[in-house]
Each structure stands twice: as C-alpha cells, then as structure tokens.
Amino acid sequence: MMEKPSFDYYDHPVFNPKRLHLQTTAITKLGEELHRWLWTGATGGVITGQARVGKTTALRTLASQLYTRGKVPIPVYYISMPSRDQRTILSVFRQLCWSVNLRTDRNDRADHLSDRFVHYLADKAVEARCQQAVLFVDEMQRLWPNQFNAFAEVYDKLLLFDIALTVIFVGNDQECQRLIEQVEQPEYAHIHGRFFTQGLSFRGLTSKKEVKTCLSQYDNLRYPSNGPTYTGYFLPAAVKKGWRLATLSGDVWRIFHEYQSKFHIESWGMQYFTAAINTLLSDFLPHDGVENFNDDMMHECIRISGLIPSLVRIAS
Amino acid sequence: MNPFHLNLGHAFAQPYESYYAMLRRCLIANPGIPLTTIQTLLRKVDPDHGSLVERISVLQLSSDLVKSERHSPSWANYRRQCPECAKYLYHTDIYALPWLTRCPLHHCAFTHECPVCHQPWPDMHELATRSCPGCGRLSLDQLDSHVLPRIRGQDYQPIADIYDLIARNDVHHTVLLLAQDDLNQEYSNWWCSVAITSSSFPSLLARHPPTISEKKLKSLNIHTHESHQRSARLSPIAHVNDEIQRQMVSHTLGEELHAVENNPPWTRMKADFMVMQAIAQWIAQHTSRKHHVNIASYRYLSLDYFLDAPDPCPYCLALSLWFFHTSARLYGKTTNRIIDDYPFCTAGRLHEFFSGCVPYAHCDGDYFKVDSAFAAWFYRRGLEISFVDMLRFAFDFLKQVRLYRENTSAFKEIPPYQSNDFPERLCSFEVADGRIHFYYENEHPLDNYIPERISSLEKQCQRYQKFHNAHRRDRNKIIIGKIPEAELSFDIYCALQNDYAGLLRNIWDSYGN
Numbered sequence: 044m045m046e047k048p049s050f051d052y053y054d055h056p057v058f059n060p061k062r063l064h065l066q067t068t069a070i071t072k073l074g075e076e077l078h079r080w081l082w083t084g085a086t087g088g089v090i091t092g093q094a095r096v097g098k099t100t101a102l103r104t105l106a107s108q109l110y111t112r113g114k115v116p117i118p119v120y121y122i123s124m125p126s127r128d129q130r131t132i133l134s135v136f137r138q139l140c141w142s143v144n145l146r147t148d149r150n151d152r153a154d155h156l157s158d159r160f161v162h163y164l165a166d167k168a169v170e171a172r173c174q175q176a177v178l179f180v181d182e183m184q185r186l187w188p189n190q191f192n193a194f195a196e197v198y199d200k201l202l203l204f205d206i207a208l209t210v211i212f213v214g215n216d217q218e219c220q221r222l223i224e225q226v227e228q229p230e231y232a233h234i235h236g237r238f239f240t241q242g243l244s245f246r247g248l249t250s251k252k253e254v255k256t257c258l259s260q261y262d263n264l265r266y267p268s269n270g271p272t273y274t275g276y277f278l279p280a281a282v283k284k285g286w287r288l289a290t291l292s293g294d295v296w297r298i299f300h301e302y303q304s305k306f307h308i309e310s311w312g313m314q315y316f317t318a319a320i321n322t323l324l325s326d327f328l329p330h331d332g333v334e335n336f337n338d339d340m341m342h343e344c345i346r347i348s349g350l351i352p353s354l355v356r357i358a359s
Numbered sequence: 360m361n362p363f364h365l366n367l368g369h370a371f372a373q374p375y376e377s378y379y380a381m382l383r384r385c386l387i388a389n390p391g392i393p394l395t396t397i398q399t400l401l402r403k404v405d406p407d408h409g410s411l412v413e414r415i416s417v418l419q420l421s422s423d424l425v426k427s428e429r430h431s432p433s434w435a436n437y438r439r440q441c442p443e444c445a446k447y448l449y450h451t452d453i454y455a456l457p458w459l460t461r462c463p464l465h466h467c468a469f470t471h472e473c474p475v476c477h478q479p480w481p482d483m484h485e486l487a488t489r490s491c492p493g494c495g496r497l498s499l500d501q502l503d504s505h506v507l508p509r510i511r512g513q514d515y516q517p518i519a520d521i522y523d524l525i526a527r528n529d530v531h532h533t534v535l536l537l538a539q540d541d542l543n544q545e546y547s548n549w550w551c552s553v554a555i556t557s558s559s560f561p562s563l564l565a566r567h568p569p570t571i572s573e574k575k576l577k578s579l580n581i582h583t584h585e586s587h588q589r590s591a592r593l594s595p596i597a598h599v600n601d602e603i604q605r606q607m608v609s610h611t612l613g614e615e616l617h618a619v620e621n622n623p624p625w626t627r628m629k630a631d632f633m634v635m636q637a638i639a640q641w642i643a644q645h646t647s648r649k650h651h652v653n654i655a656s657y658r659y660l661s662l663d664y665f666l667d668a669p670d671p672c673p674y675c676l677a678l679s680l681w682f683f684h685t686s687a688r689l690y691g692k693t694t695n696r697i698i699d700d701y702p703f704c705t706a707g708r709l710h711e712f713f714s715g716c717v718p719y720a721h722c723d724g725d726y727f728k729v730d731s732a733f734a735a736w737f738y739r740r741g742l743e744i745s746f747v748d749m750l751r752f753a754f755d756f757l758k759q760v761r762l763y764r765e766n767t768s769a770f771k772e773i774p775p776y777q778s779n780d781f782p783e784r785l786c787s788f789e790v791a792d793g794r795i796h797f798y799y800e801n802e803h804p805l806d807n808y809i810p811e812r813i814s815s816l817e818k819q820c821q822r823y824q825k826f827h828n829a830h831r832r833d834r835n836k837i838i839i840g841k842i843p844e845a846e847l848s849f850d851i852y853c854a855l856q857n858d859y860a861g862l863l864r865n866i867w868d869s870y871g872n
Contacts, residue, residue: 146363146392155391158499162366162388169369170420200499204370204507 055266057273057321060314065260067313068253069246070101074108080209080241081175082112086198087210087238089183089223092245094215097313099123101245102179102213111175118171120164123181135186135193136160157193161200168206176201178210184218188225191234198237210238247310254299255292257316261324262287277324281333288324291336295320298341306351318348362404365389365397367418370507371448374515375522378412379437379483380450385415386487386496387448394487411483437482442474443467445494447510453521457558461580463517517579524571524581525555527564534790538716539728540688542603549713549744551784562586563787563798584782590796591733596719599726612867615691620860624689630735631685632852634715634742638681639847641805642674649817652842653824654679654855656833656862658698662706665760668827672820673753673810680704680753681746684712686859697866707756708775713748715741722790729795737797743804744783752776754811783807 056063073090080088092098106119122142127134136156140147145159164176180186180194198208214222226235248254261273275282299311323344328336345351368384389397401414408414436455441462444450453459454469461468472479475493489495492502538548553563562583565571576583596602610618642652653675665671680701687698699712717734720727729737755776783804788797801807813819842851 144364145366146389146396148391151391154498154500158390159366159388159392161499162368162390163364165370166366166368166388169372203499203502203504 055273055276056264057277057325060317060321063317063321064100064104065257065313065317066104067097067101067248068256069097069248070104073101073243073245074105076243077105077109077177077211080211081109081117081177084207085209085241086207087194087212088241088243089219089239090211090213090243090245091216091219093247093309093312095312095314096245096247096310098213098245099181100313102181106179109177111173115173116171117173117175117177118164118167119177119179121179121181124183124185126182126185130187130190132190132193132196135190139193139197157196157200161197161204164197164201164208165204165206168204174206176206176208178208179213180210181213183212183214184222186212186222188222188228188231188234191226191231191238195234195237212238216244247312248299248316249310251292251296254296254311254316255289258289258292258295258320259287261320262289274324277329278333281328286333288320294336294338295341298338299345302345302351308350312350315345315348315350319344319350322347362400365400365404365418367415369420371510372419373447373449373510373513375451375453375518377436377450377452378416379486380448381415381419382412382483383450383486383496384448390496390498394484437480438471439469440480440494441465441467442470442493445473445480446492447506447513449510449513451518453518453525456556456560458561458582459521459580460582463521463579464513464515466580520575521579521581524561524564527567534788534795535721536788537719537721537726538714539719540606540716542599542606542719547711547713548716549741549748549784550786553785553787557782557785558582559584559586559782559785559800562800563785566798567787567789567796568791584800586798586800587802588796588798589733589736590794591729592794593720593722593727593729593790596726596728599719610691610693612690612693612697612863615694616860616863616867619690627689628852628856629849630738631689631715631742632847632849634739634746635678635682635685635852636847637743637805638678638746639842642678645810646674646816650674650820651817652678653820654682654842655824655827656683656831657703658683658700658833659702661702662760662763664830665703665756666764668830669822670757670761670819671753671823671827672816673750673757673813674816675820675824676756677746677750677753680712680749681742682855683859684749685715685742685745686856688714690863694863703756704752707752707759709752709756713741713745715739715745720790720795727790727795733795733797740799740804747781747783747804747808750808750810751781781808 077088090098090102102121106121107116109117109119111117120143122139124135124138133153133156136153137147137151139160140156140163143160143163145156145163147156168174168176178194178197194210198210201208223239225231226239248257264273265271266273266276270276271279272282274288278286302308303311319341323340327340327344331340365385366388368388371384371387373380385397386394398411401411405414405417408417436452437450439455440450441454441464443465444454444462449464454462459469473481473491473494476489476491476495478489478491478494481489481494485495487496490497490501536548536550537544553560561576561581563586565576565583566586566588573583639652642650650672653672655675657676657679683698684695687695704710715738718729718737720729728734783799783801786797786799788795790796
C-alpha cells in the first residue's frame, strides 16, 4: 500500500484559499475599531462592504483576537443568516441555537430557544471568565426588521447574567442599504439605538502600499511551518537568488488601477486579489520564469480572478 | 440522534451543591428539552458512568465542584429543603441530616413542601416537568434579577464548616474496636460507630479535639445532646495472630464444660453478677412489689407456642434470655451456639444477642489492649446494653404476638425489630497520644430506657409461668430461679449458675458426648 507523503503538494494554502489568511491593513484597522467599540461599551454595530471584499474572512481572523481592556480573551460567536422563506423571530433563534450545536426541534418554542441560547452564552462566559461576548451576524441583508428583536431579547436576557453582549451585523453595501433605511424608522428606534450606532465600511486593497503589505506576506509566511515561504514553495530558485514577490507590487497595483479607473471599482476585494496572485504565483511565474513577468501575464491573472465578470469568457 | 451541546448552568453553580441542585440548574439551562432526551444524550456521550447525575457531574468545571466529599448523596435527600435556598437554586445533601435543625445560611426551618406551589419538593422526574419558580425548572422570565448577585455574594462558610465536621468522622474510622474473645468478629458487637445520619452524630464528634464550641454549633443550627467521654491507656499486644488462631479452634461442649468446672472464671462471674443485681433492682423499680422475676429456659420455643400461651412477662423473658446468654459466654462459643436456640426470636427478627466483652483496639495494623478500669467499664456497659436490647425486643415481641392473634397476616407486615434503634449503642472513638478516647451518650443505658407500664403484671407473669411449667419444651433440666426484688445475692446467683451447669451437663449427655 502506497504510503501517504508527509504533506500533500496541493495542500498548500495557495491552493486552499479558505486557509489563506493575509493580515491586511483593513483587517488591522477593523480590529482596532472593534476594540474601540467594545471598550467603550457599544452594544452593537454594522460593518458593510462590497461583495467578496473579505469581510467574513476578516471576522474569522479577528474572532480569536478580541480582548478586554484587562487582556482577557472575549468569547466570539459567528452566525451567518441563511436565505429562507421564514421571516420570523423563531427562525432567528433556531439559527442561533443551530450555529452552536444546541438542540433544535420542530416543536421548540421561541422562548425555549431564546433561553437555551442565552444559557449557552452564560456557560461560555463562566468558562472563559469573561463577562463580555461578541456575536457577529453575517449576511445581515437577509434579515427582516422585526427579526432584530430576537437579538435585542438575547441582549436583555444576558443582562441577568451581567454579561454585556455586542452584536455586530455584517452585510453587503448595496443589499444592506434598504434594510438600514427601514431600521431608521421610528418604530425601530429601540433597534437602531442599540445596534446601529456604530458603523464601519470595510474595503479591500486601496493602495500600492497595501498591495505590498500583502505580497510581503507571501514572502514571509511558510508552509509547512518549518518549510519554505509561500514564494519559495513555488519559485525556489528565484528566491534563492534573492528575488521577492513584493518587488512586483508596483506593477501589480498599476495594472489593477487601470481596471479600477475604468470600471469604478472602490477597492480590490481580497477574494479577487488572492485569486489573481495565487494564479500568478502557482502557475504563470513557475512556468514562464520571474524574469518574464509582464503586463499581459498580470492582466490574464486578473481576468481569471473574476474581478470583471464581463472579461470572463465561457469556453464554447 | 447526533450529540448536541448540553448547557450546564455554570452561572448557578454554588459550593457544596448536591447532585439534585446540579441537575436542577442543568434542566433550567436546557429549557424545553425532555429529561429523557438529556439522559439519552449523556448515555451516548459518556457511557462509562452509570447514572444521569454522575454523567452531569463529570462535565462540570473544576471550579463548580467544591470541594469536599458529599455525604451519602441520595435522591431521598431532596425531600427536606430550605425554601430560601431553593429560590436561589441551591440545595446541599446535608439538609437531610436530622441534627441540622435549620438552614445554616438563612436560619429558616426546613420544609417538606415548596412554599410557592405547596407541593412536596419534586423528585428528579418531577423536577424536569415542574415550572414553579420556587422548586422547578424556571425560565429566564421567572428569574429575578437579584438571584445571581445574591448567589455570587452568598457566604457558604457555614456549609463548609458542617462538611468539615463530617469529614472529621472519616479520619476516625481508621481505628477499630474488637471484642477480646472474638477477634475474628463472628458475632455482632453492641457498640456502633455513630453514623452521619444519626441525631447523635454532632454530640459525639464535636467532643473530639479540637472541640467545637456550643456557640459554634448553635450558630450552625446543629442540635446536640449531652455526651460523655472515657479514656484508656493502650498497651501493645504481642502474638495476636496466635490468639486469633486459637479462637478459630472449635471446642466441644464437654471440653468447655470441663474447662469452667476446673477453673471457674470468678472475676467474670462477679462482674456478671453485679450487672444482674443492678438489673434486678431496676426491674423492681418498674414493677410492683408483688412481681418476682423468674429465670426460666425459653429455648426451642416457637412463635406458635406464644400464640397459644398467655402473654409472657417481658421482664422475666428478657432477664432469662440475658442470663442464659451471658452464662453461656462464660463457657465458650460452642456453648453459646447451643444455648442461643430461640426460634421465636428468629421469627421476631432478632437473630443475635449482644454480649459484654473486653475491647481490643486495632489501629494501623497493630493491636492494643486497654487498661483494666476501662475494660471493666466497657464490659459492664455491654452487659447492660445487651439486657436493654433483649427487653426492647421482649416488649416489641409481645406487641407483635397480640397483633398476630387478632390478624394472622399482620405479623408479616410488622417492620422487623431494629437492634440499632437505640442511642446507647452509639459511640465514636479515636486514638491519640497512646490513649483511646471513647465518646458516648447516656452513662447508664438502663436508666435511659422507660418501659411501658403493664397493668396487673404480676398476674400476667404468674399465669404465664404456670403455662410454661406445664408445657415446657426444653426437655433438659429446668432452671427456675425466683429472684426476690432488689435482693439478688451472690449466693442466689451462684445457685443459678450451678443449675445452669447442670443443664449443660444434661445437654452434653443428650448429645452422647
């Protein structure tokens, strides 16, 4: 029987984008902002941004990096709202319980599910020895205004346990706008005042400097942990000679900027950026050589990343 | 069913809580989930443990589990609770202890029912379905905002103090008291280490050094009785194993008979006589002047015999049993076994008699004897307790026989006679600095027993004696010793012993030696 190699070549994070975590300037700034919210007692906030800009990845990265002023890690919970026919508060409680593997049964009542979830958070607070908690609610644009009451109820019940919950809603710019306008109506003042007083627009890469920061991480992160850098994994000879991916940042940014200007793109979404760079690093540069890098190569990588859907040609 | 996450209600965890309290907070933290579903889940998650609460217990944070051994965790412990504690989801096993008169935290009386819904405190299954805020599975809407702050601010030191008191008892169980002539422990002993659940527990334990003050006990709402202490110097014994082996050797009745005839145990007989004299005086105090104690053989008598006979005199019955048993012990184990043949006692559920004995202490693998003063006192106390036990049985048996005559099925429904139901047997002891310290209640077991008054006892006694003489079952030589009240002399006692020796000789002859 063939022995499995100690690691699989295609197990590299470059081939598994879900495992590729680049610390961008935007993520760093988001982390700072979240800490400001938490340390000033904010009960909620909204993070919006374009589709595929990297909001969810940023949240998952920051989930383990939130601390109280006393440096105690804050328990963080993440829920992504699915798209469903049901627009009830019960469905929100059901989703909350399901997200943390609490029992949900079709006969469960809303108050049972609500209490069950609250007790879960209370238990975790004791285990973590932290009286704060953060709940990220992703895909907020799928919620209906009345469903925010579910989160308000959870917040209120946690006060019995002396636990301060901060609920942070995350959604896409265009799709959230309608919802945010609805919540600004007087009948939702209790929701708006609680969860919508803080806001942040999350963006992708917006400058050459930020591109360089990301490309430098390819030159420094290693896989496996005691192995070569990401760049060295695919271009060992070039790296050995002193070549670095970050040297391409100027060209990379320049070429993207052409698309940005032409198509009025606010920022380079991380999904598209990593797709383009991963293709460049794992395919084009090893095949053609770093000395043969040119604009056409980069254009092709951007095309393949799907940044501009109209440029994607469907093979007939 | 895929395993789901089970909330445990950590926020409500409190020190020294019982399994009952642990289960209650788990149920509260998982609203709407049936108990059976929780049980099924835990059986899957933790198949190694056998019970629901054990499985819940192993899931607790170490900080939740304070920090002393629970005494006798039992589901019966939930029946008596402090209503104030129950409001704050608290219960601890010690609330079931009879010597704890009030809640040590709130100083209110324990109850057997919830003051909110007026139902008895729920058991495990009722707990899962009851929604009463005072005793059941309350929801967060029912939870007062001050509950958790109160839980966090509660001082549990009084509970800790009581568990400390209980824990002291465990230390002392490393010492054993054994009967000098029964090192193989073939027979029941009259002394009984006080159990935690006995109302005498704090009285006897509190006197162990360092002693606990009355003020402290009162502040914890612990009820105590008067208790006493005796101490004895211990001396190590050599060649105990030889002694144990020797006691395992069985002698014939003839051998035991000859041994006593050749070397009468005068010291022991004198001790037995003094106790018998005291018993006779005590009986005289509780009966009329016309009543005279008769010593007779009740061997071989069955329950049927007593159903046909007039009511026996419990005093004569008890003292006869006592005399026959105590005298048999002078000879040896074989004699003891032959003499103690009382089918009616077995029917009345009394299977063994207590005996006076000299104690040995068994401590850390070594054996010690006690000084002679303590030994004599201990021996005498054993004889007194032996008689009190037989007398209690006699009165109980008389009552059973009367009931049985009226209704033959009633006998089976009567609870068995409990030898350990009187406090004189209870004790605690410890060894320190080369001495044994023995703690007990009631200096004179006889004086503490108040027998029922029986009208016209002397007539009842005479009627029975007449019947007994006409229908005796013991085909051996009859001993009838009429003891004048308060005038039992050593001569009369020796005469009784001579008759007793004659009875043994007849038995020996009957067995064809």
